[in-house]
Amino acid sequence: MTGGIGTGKSTFAEALLRQNHQLGRGTSVTHLDADQISRNLTAPNGLALPEIRTEFGQSVFNGTELDRQALAQVIFQDESAKKRLEAILHPLIRQEILTGIQTAKEIEHSVLLDVPLLFEAGLNRICDQIITITAPLELRIERLTERGISQPDAQARIANQISDQERLNGSTWEVHNGGDKRQLSLLAAAFQNLVF
Secondary structure (H helix, E strand, C coil): CCCCCCCHHHHHHHHHHHHHHHHHCCEEEEEEEHHHHHHHCCCCCCCCCCHHHHCCCCEEEECECCCHHHHHHHHHCCCCHHHHHHHHHHHHHHHHHHHHHHHHHHHEEEEEEECCCCCCCCHHCCCCCEEEEEEEHHHHHHHHHHCCCCCCHHHHHHCCCCCHHHHHHHCCCEEEECCCCHHHHHHHHHHHHHCC
C-alpha cells in the first residue's frame, strides 16, 4: 500500500487490519509500516543516527536526539539533501522490510506493506498487489496543517513526492479517500478478500 503524504494511508491500513481482525483472521497478517521502521531507525540510539550525523552534522540534532523538524527543513528545501537522506534510510528500511517478510512467510502470514515511497525505494517489485491511496489536494494540506505543518511546508512536501498518477501507473488498485472514515472503512471491508 502506498500514497502521498496526507492521503490517509495509515487510516486505511488500520481499517484493513481492524476488518481482518473482526473476520477472525487478525493474527494472519503482518503489518510492516515503513514510516514506523524509519522512526525506529532514527529514534534515540537508532541505527541510522551515526550516518545521519556524519552526513548532515550536529545542526539536525538536539544533543543526542535527531531534531526531526530541523532535518525536515533541510530535506524539503534541498533535493540533494533529500536524496542523501534516502540513501541512508532506504537500504536500512528495505532490509527491515525484507526481514519482516521472511519472518511472516515462516509463520504463513500475509503481509501488508505500508510504504509511502514504495516506488521510489523499488519495493514495488516485491509486491503481489499494490493499493494506492489518493485524496484531494486541499484535504491533504488540511490534514498536514492539523499535524502542525505550515501550509507552505505541506505544499512543498507534497510537491516533493511523485504524483498520484505515477503511483497509479504501477498500481493494482486505487482507493480514493475523500475524508469520510465510514466510507474508508467500507472500502477496507471490500478489499479484505481481494488482498488477504
